[in-house]
Amino acid sequence: MDLLSYSLVDLIPFSRETYFRLFERYNIGVWPAPIIGLAMGLTALFTARRADGWVLRAPFLLTAACWIWVGWVFQIHWYAPLSWPGIYFGMGFVLQGVLMAVVLGWGPILGSPEATDRNHGPGLWILLFALALQPLLGLLSGRPWYGLEVFGSAPDPTALATLGLLLMIRHPLRWLLSIIPLAWCLISGATLWVLSVPTWPVMPLAVVLYLGVIVWPWVSGRSQLE
């Protein structure tokens, strides 16, 4: 396909109203999945905050399952009929779920307590925002409560919460697990921008925050050396 001849607007073939209605129809269609997803998110929050070592696998395995659900059910079955790139988004989400499960669920590194030198600060705040506040942003755009996007069943809070969780661990493959969530933040931000949704900067700002938190110790360490 001659992708270079297409602009961003060409790749968003639906209106804001249709996009919002998609979540209303999806939440009703997959009910009670949004509630189960949210419950999994809260479980992830509490285990990530309190646990380390072996138990710390739990939030990542729960979140990995959510990525696979969102990829297979939301992206491929609900979103892709409206917009063909949804198939590729779906494959990306499933891949992210599998990667997280393999790298963090069964990998020996996470199991050793020394490897989980966690910095709870910004990661925990991002996770809390994704679970509790981000879904409520929809209300600002006049969306009904049953059309809100929640962790575990909708892509944006799932991606954002994953970035929060990743900031709470130290792992040599963290960069690999960050690629798809970061890419999704940019794709979603661009989609919402094209649709003129006022909250569009949230996802791109999360990218800046995430990269800032990772790069900051390195930059500040270097400047101290200098």
Next chain:
Amino acid sequence: MDRSCVSSRRAFLAALAVAPLSFLVQPDKAWAADGQPITKPIPSTGEPLPVVGMGTWISFNVGGDPVARDARTDVLRAFFAAGGGMIDSSPMYGTAEAVVGSCLARLDRPEGLFSATKVWTSSTAEGLEQIATSERLWGLQRLDLLQVHNLLNWQGHLQTLSAMKADGTVRTIGVTTSHGRRHAELAQILETQPIDFVQLTYNIADRDVEARLLPLAAERGIAVIANRPFQGGSLIDRVKRHPLPGWAREIDCTDWSQVLLKFIVSHPAVTCAIPATSRVDHMEQNMAAARGDMPDAALRRRMAADVAAL
């Protein structure tokens, strides 16, 4: 004022007499009284086509949403009630073809439909499957127009489409582009390929095609479909902030949408414009542009200058 358009019945007779020049047939006042929309003949067949059709990009891509499908059925009902003809869609537009098909079925397949869709894949073989899918989604055994979308693999697909036209499985064929892209290649296609239609972007603010492509299409007897008549909505949103100029009344316009559409379809080489809308009131406004007086060349120049100055 110059009525640069012709009535359906008379257009057809005129087209039979002087088919290659039929799109330049002079205005005919007699038809206006019967309340039918202004039509222009498709140069290659002489068949009259209402000068305002409709597009389906974004507006009809609503998926399985029953509420939105009801609303789009109302939009199509208004389109046909106003004498609408061409509906343009594409496999690229998500669920738009499926939604159009289901709305048409609910309206008991209204008369006057001129179905236009596209083939949009880099593989020639896949093109055939895509066309079969489009026919199924529209609920039609034969489409009126198949176009190569955005010139994607046009060499391969035009062979398929020409063969289909020869054996009667599609009535007319063409190519599309938009946003002013690949005009040199498009000119080459118009010069060398036996196509019935070309679809391109033409509106009061995007007028590059007036220099070469529109005269070339006229010379080659190729019907022109003008897409993005409102620049995807941004043009009409911009002009609507200003009061309607005094000359709008001279050409029977009560709304900016009619001004913008009449500018397009009064170009002698343009066969029809295909604005997209999701709203019944907008559809009624747009279809009103296919009625009443049309601007002559002098007024068209003034319209373009005034809109550019807004």
